Amino acid sequence: MNDATLTRLAGHFALMSLFAIGGANSAVPEMQRVAVEVEHWMTARQFTGLFALAQLAPGPNVIIVTLIGYQAAGLLGALVATLAMCGPSCLFAFYIGRISERMKGEVWTAVQSGLLPISIGLIAASGFVVASAAAHNAAAVLVTVFAAVLCSARRLNPLWIFAAAALLGIADLL
Amino acid sequence: MSDMASRPSSAPASPAPSLLQLFAAFALISLCGFGGVLAWSRRMLVEQRQWMTAEEFNASYALCQFLPGPNVVNLSVIFGGRIRGPLGSLVALVGLIGPPFVIVSVLALAYARFGAIAALQRMLVGIAAAAAGLVLGTCAKMALPLLRDRFALAPSMALVTFAAIGVMRWPLHWSLALLVPVSIAIAWVRR
Numbered sequence: 189m190n191d192a193t194l195t196r197l198a199g200h201f202a203l204m205s206l207f208a209i210g211g212a213n214s215a216v217p218e219m220q221r222v223a224v225e226v227e228h229w230m231t232a233r234q235f236t237g238l239f240a241l242a243q244l245a246p247g248p249n250v251i252i253v254t255l256i257g258y259q260a261a262g263l264l265g266a267l268v269a270t271l272a273m274c275g276p277s278c279l280f281a282f283y284i285g286r287i288s289e290r291m292k293g294e295v296w297t298a299v300q301s302g303l304l305p306i307s308i309g310l311i312a313a314s315g316f317v318v319a320s321a322a323a324h325n326a327a328a329v330l331v332t333v334f335a336a337v338l339c340s341a342r343r344l345n346p347l348w349i350f351a352a353a354a355l356l357g358i359a360d361l362l
Numbered sequence: 363m364s365d366m367a368s369r370p371s372s373a374p375a376s377p378a379p380s381l382l383q384l385f386a387a388f389a390l391i392s393l394c395g396f397g398g399v400l401a402w403s404r405r406m407l408v409e410q411r412q413w414m415t416a417e418e419f420n421a422s423y424a425l426c427q428f429l430p431g432p433n434v435v436n437l438s439v440i441f442g443g444r445i446r447g448p449l450g451s452l453v454a455l456v457g458l459i460g461p462p463f464v465i466v467s468v469l470a471l472a473y474a475r476f477g478a479i480a481a482l483q484r485m486l487v488g489i490a491a492a493a494a495g496l497v498l499g500t501c502a503k504m505a506l507p508l509l510r511d512r513f514a515l516a517p518s519m520a521l522v523t524f525a526a527i528g529v530m531r532w533p534l535h536w537s538l539a540l541l542v543p544v545s546i547a548i549a550w551v552r553r
Binding site for chain 1: 393395396426427428430431432439440448455459462463465466470474477485488489492494496497498499501503504505519520522523524527529533534548549550
């Protein structure tokens with residue numbers, strides 16, 4: 189049972205690794221689809237909790253896969269999920285890093301400008317999926333809107349925004 | 363951006379770091395990087411250690427944004443690899459991922475034990491709502507230049523991708539297998 193879970197963790201995240209265009213956040217909707225709807229490793233509410241925990245931890249956003257792996261299959265699951273999510277894309281990045289000096293000209297420019305709208309669409313989908321999962325009431329929606337406006341309007345350490353939202357949550361307003 | 367003007371493109375000011383220095387730098391970037399590691403990696407690699415010029419950093423980061431997978435993880439692999447080969451990549455990667463892996467594993471253990479507490483759940487929902495807002499706000503900033511598109515083809519591709527993944531919840535790899543070639547073909551025709 190546990191071995192099967194590890195294999196499935198590895199398979200899902202290795203595939204996702206190569207399709208996360210625009211960074212780890214681009215794959216958040218797919219992570220939720222797989223973890224909640226396909227594999228039933230957790231409820232949608234638990235996924236939202238793990239997403240929030242990943243924001244609280246230092247380090248790159250990709251660390252959410254460690255939490256998903258842990259929830260699915262313990263410490264070994266955390267390790268397998270993290271390695272699977274980083275492995276394929278790292279090998280690809282290493283190879284491209286070697287040849288990137290030669291990648292100039294029209295084809296490369298077309299690839300870049302073709303991928304940009306895709307990655308923006310994926311990141312918007314991430315924000316939307318998490319926002320809908322967290323939108324238990326009007327106050328939660330307001331928190332999302334307020335955070336979005338605040339971060340586009342001015343530079344502010346996100347931890348302040350998280351702290352305010354956490355307090356609202358503890359005060360049972362969300 | 364300001365030091366781009368003050369230091370024209372040239373070799374970085376410092377000699378190439380050793381494997382240990384590489385590991386320590388990326389571990390520090392990782393541990394300082396709350397809510398996004400990009401700003402910290404730039405500060406460390408360009409300003410403090412001066413292992414890269416601002417131009418090199420911008421070029422590497424632009425490349426990493428278009429590679430699949432986590433951006434800063436890709437940056438560590440490419441930077442480590444350029445300086446110390448495959449071992450450099452591995453060391454930079456373990457420096458970046460190792461410390462948060464340990465911290466997050468402890469968090470996961472705590473969550474498994476205390477995750478059912480109602481106040482904690484509400485707190486995490488609040489943080490998730492705020493974090494989703496930050497993602498959407500950053501995304502809006504990225505999307506603004508797309509709106510200058512005369513035939514609105516790029517915004518349409520972004521919208522179709524959003525609908526397929528965010529609303530229809532179609533599998534990521536099948537959706538992208540279709541959307542990526544179309545989007546690149548459009549960009550190629552319009553070049």
